[in-house]
Amino acid sequence: MKYFQQISVWKTIDSTSAVKYICFQNLENKKYCVQSADFFHAPVDEKQLFQSEKQIAELFIEIPLIERCEWFPSLEAAIAAHELDFS
Numbered sequence: 001m002k003y004f005q006q007i008s009v010w011k012t013i014d015s016t017s018a019v020k021y022i023c024f025q026n027l028e029n030k031k032y033c034v035q036s037a038d039f040f041h042a043p044v045d046e047k048q049l050f051q052s053e054k055q056i057a058e059l060f061i062e063i064p065l066i067e068r069c070e071w072f073p074s075l076e077a078a079i080a081a082h083e084l085d086f087s
Contacts, residue, residue, distance in 0.1 A: 003027040004065060006056070009079060016042045021079050022056050024065055033069030034082035035059055 004024040011019050022035045036059060038052045059068075072078040 002066065007032075007075065009075065013039075020052070021082065023075060023078060024069070025075075026065075026071065029071075031071040031073060032075045032078040033065060033071050034078050035065065035069060037082065037086070 004026055007023040007025060009021040009023055011021070013019060018040050020038045020040065022038070023032055024035060025032050036055065038055070040048065070078075070081060072081060
């Protein structure tokens with residue numbers, strides 16, 4: 001059984017919006033992936049926060065990270081690749 005640590009990384013987009021990257025570190029090999037990115041716009045409501053957390057759990061359970069994600073030696077590299085894939 002593999003263990004993963006969830007890491008949330010925030011990036012400011014402009015004065016009213018930000019993106020939260022949902023990243024994981026494989027504790028066995030110390031590599032990183034980005035599972036998803038959630039975009040938030042001020043004012044943020046509770047429903048949006050709840051939906052974000054619900055989606056994190058559902059994605060994690062539905063398809064194993066090992067199969068779904070590309071893995072990188074650093075958190076920065078994983079986020080850069082995710083941004084490139086979705087730009």
